[in-house]
Amino acid sequence: MSGTSEGPTPAADLIRPAVTDSNHQASRRTNGEVSDPLRSAFVSAPLAMAVVDREGLVVTANDALADLLGAAPGELAGRVAADLVDLASDARTWHAYRELLRGREARLRCTRRLKQPEGHSVWVQVTVSPLPEGTDGVLLAAADISARRELQARLRHLQMHDPVTRLANRTLFFERLSAALDVEAYERGGTGRIGLCYLDLDGFKAVNDTLGHRVGDRLLAAVAERLTRCADEAGYGRASAPLVARLGGDEFALLVEDSTGTEQLADLAESVLTALQAPFDLAGQRLSLSASIGVVERQAAGTTATGLMQAADTTLYWAKADGKSRWTLFDPERNAHRMTRQALASTLRPAIDRGEFTLEYQPLVGMANGRLSGVEALVRWNHPQFGMLTPNRFIGLAEEDGAIVPLGRWVLATACRQARRWQLEHPDEPPIFVSVNVAVRQVWDSDLVEDVAEILAETGLEPHLLQLELTESAVMGSAGRPLQALQALSEMGVRIAIDDFGTGYSNLAYLSRLPVSVLKLDGSFVRGFQYEDSGAHPNPADEVIVEAMIELAHRLGLTVTAECVETSAQAGRLRRIGCDTGQGWLYSRPVSPDRISELLDCPSDQAGQAGQAGQAVGNA
Numbered sequence: 001m002s003g004t005s006e007g008p009t010p011a012a013d014l015i016r017p018a019v020t021d022s023n024h025q026a027s028r029r030t031n032g033e034v035s036d037p038l039r040s041a042f043v044s045a046p047l048a049m050a051v052v053d054r055e056g057l058v059v060t061a062n063d064a065l066a067d068l069l070g071a072a073p074g075e076l077a078g079r080v081a082a083d084l085v086d087l088a089s090d091a092r093t094w095h096a097y098r099e100l101l102r103g104r105e106a107r108l109r110c111t112r113r114l115k116q117p118e119g120h121s122v123w124v125q126v127t128v129s130p131l132p133e134g135t136d137g138v139l140l141a142a143a144d145i146s147a148r149r150e151l152q153a154r155l156r157h158l159q160m161h162d163p164v165t166r167l168a169n170r171t172l173f174f175e176r177l178s179a180a181l182d183v184e185a186y187e188r189g190g191t192g193r194i195g196l197c198y199l200d201l202d203g204f205k206a207v208n209d210t211l212g213h214r215v216g217d218r219l220l221a222a223v224a225e226r227l228t229r230c231a232d233e234a235g236y237g238r239a240s241a242p243l244v245a246r247l248g249g250d251e252f253a254l255l256v257e258d259s260t261g262t263e264q265l266a267d268l269a270e271s272v273l274t275a276l277q278a279p280f281d282l283a284g285q286r287l288s289l290s291a292s293i294g295v296v297e298r299q300a301a302g303t304t305a306t307g308l309m310q311a312a313d314t315t316l317y318w319a320k321a322d323g324k325s326r327w328t329l330f331d332p333e334r335n336a337h338r339m340t341r342q343a344l345a346s347t348l349r350p351a352i353d354r355g356e357f358t359l360e361y362q363p364l365v366g367m368a369n370g371r372l373s374g375v376e377a378l379v380r381w382n383h384p385q386f387g388m389l390t391p392n393r394f395i396g397l398a399e400e401d402g403a404i405v406p407l408g409r410w411v412l413a414t415a416c417r418q419a420r421r422w423q424l425e426h427p428d429e430p431p432i433f434v435s436v437n438v439a440v441r442q443v444w445d446s447d448l449v450e451d452v453a454e455i456l457a458e459t460g461l462e463p464h465l466l467q468l469e470l471t472e473s474a475v476m477g478s479a480g481r482p483l484q485a486l487q488a489l490s491e492m493g494v495r496i497a498i499d500d501f502g503t504g505y506s507n508l509a510y511l512s513r514l515p516v517s518v519l520k521l522d523g524s525f526v527r528g529f530q531y532e533d534s535g536a537h538p539n540p541a542d543e544v545i546v547e548a549m550i551e552l553a554h555r556l557g558l559t560v561t562a563e564c565v566e567t568s569a570q571a572g573r574l575r576r577i578g579c580d581t582g583q584g585w586l587y588s589r590p591v592s593p594d595r596i597s598e599l600l601d602c603p604s605d606q607a608g609q610a611g612q613a614g615q616a617v618g619n620a
Contacts, residue, residue, distance in 0.1 A: 266295065
């Protein structure tokens with residue numbers, strides 16, 4: 001009879017023996033069963049396939065699947081399909097597979113690594129999809145993708161490794177670093193710490209420039225071999241060896257996952273330095289080099305790849321700055337100082353416009369009569385975050401980035417304006433001069449002569465009441481523009497002083513050819529004069545040197561100011577050997593403009609009043 005199907009055709013019907021009766025074949029096609037040509041294609045197909053029933057059991061499998069799994073033909077029928085291709089190894093795939101068997105999913109695709117009975121493994125891409133409508137069960141197909149996986153692995157290796165040294169490259173290094181810093185990585189176990197040796201070859205550029213890049217590449221490869229050997233030795237007896245990577249140029253890194261502390265990283269860095277000390281023999285060339293290494297070791301928790309690399313880069317810079325051919329351990333305190341320095345440098349120029357700078361004035365007292373003859377203007381930065389900062393915290397930064405030019409112009413204008421105000425407020429007293437420090441960069445990067453002329457004209461201060469101080473190293477050997485500027489200022493009537501004299505060239509003969517009128521003796525000479533108060537024995541050499549410098553300066557028509565005068569014994573001795581002016585805490589610390597006004601109000605006892613003002617500041 002030609003009855004019609006009342007439900008899906010069982011998957012078992014797919015494997016019935018082929019028959020030749022044409023009427024029976026027509027009946028099978030009517031009931032949705034697979035025709036003999038289709039069954040023949042299934043059996044002989046090169047793609048490994050199996051028909052699986054709704055219970056997940058293999059109904060039939062072709063020879064290609066048996067060969068792929070290393071089984072004999074006919075052995076797979078009745079087996080659990082999920083076990084054959086490892087579908088239960090992860091929850092997500094297993095759930096999708098079960099839903100597909102129930103008819104609720106359209107398709108499943110996943111990649112699995114299967115081990116054959118002989119011991120070797122194959123990578124397969126497994127696809128599970130429903131059979132044609134009207135047929136009960138699903139079709140499982142497995143394609144061998146081992147060759148493709150091998151090609152992908154080879155391409156990834158090329159992508160992740162440096163062609164010159166065959167080490168891990170920057171991409172692989174950061175991939176490993178990010179994985180090591182992942183929360184799940186260090187919460188699964190281990191020490192929870194991470195370490196990094198970041199090194200740079202000292203003088204490698206000279207090798208490239210003189211011997212060529214081919215020799216340079218050979219040297220890099222030889223360095224890589226030694227670094228790998230150091231890493232292997234460091235990893236002996238541990239779970240893994242440090243990862244060695246070339247980050248670019250002559251920069252390398254050794255990443256230590258699950259480090260045990262700074263001692264382990266220090267030992268690794270020391271072994272690297274030792275390994276690189278031995279000469280390299282390359283194609284008849286015997287080369288020697290060294291390396292500088294920045295070492296960082298810390299808890300992985302709370303650390304980012306960017307933060308770790310910044311710390312390593314900073315520490316490598318310290319190693320270079322400290323003399324090269326060494327390793328340096330990251331120091332949080334030193335880094336905090338560097339960060340503060342960067343913060344100051346980035347806000348220095350805007351701070352001038354915001355009015356965060358102020359001036360204090362330290363008296364310059366005549367040694368013979370004890371009268372206030374002048375003041376030195378000293379700039380302070382009232383920083384909103386770091387408080388009141390003295391010049392040693394920011395002047396160097398200002399000189400580096402050129403901010404010293406606008407800052408110096410502001411100091412000069414403010415000091416001249418204040419000196420003129422004192423003069424107007426005390427018309428019956430001899431006017432005092434103001435001394436302003438000038439950096440040599442102000443001479444090179446601006447028209448100092450024009451600035452001074454404009455400020456004097458604007459404030460009404462007479463030129464002889466302005467003294468400009470330059471350091472000895474800046475003045476000595478001056479030629480060209482600096483010398484021309486000094487001569488022009490001197491001809492204008494401005495006094496030129498050399499600050500910290502005695503610490504540099506100390507060439508008095510050269511001074512005779514410069515437009516200098518004042519020498520300021522460095523405080524290191526004056527400190528040797530404290531013996532009368534301290535009970536220590538005098539240093540005859542200090543006295544002889546200072547007395548000789550004062551005498552020679554006077555013969556050259558120069559006046560002498562002694563800095564750092566702190567005791568009456570020092571002042572008395574300096575006065576007896578002919579020093580003209582004194583400056584120091586004996587008279588006063590740097591004080592506000594109002595305190596200087598108080599001293600001018602009491603000219604009869606200016607030295608004593610200055611000392612009291614300085615004491616008051618010191619106690620504040």
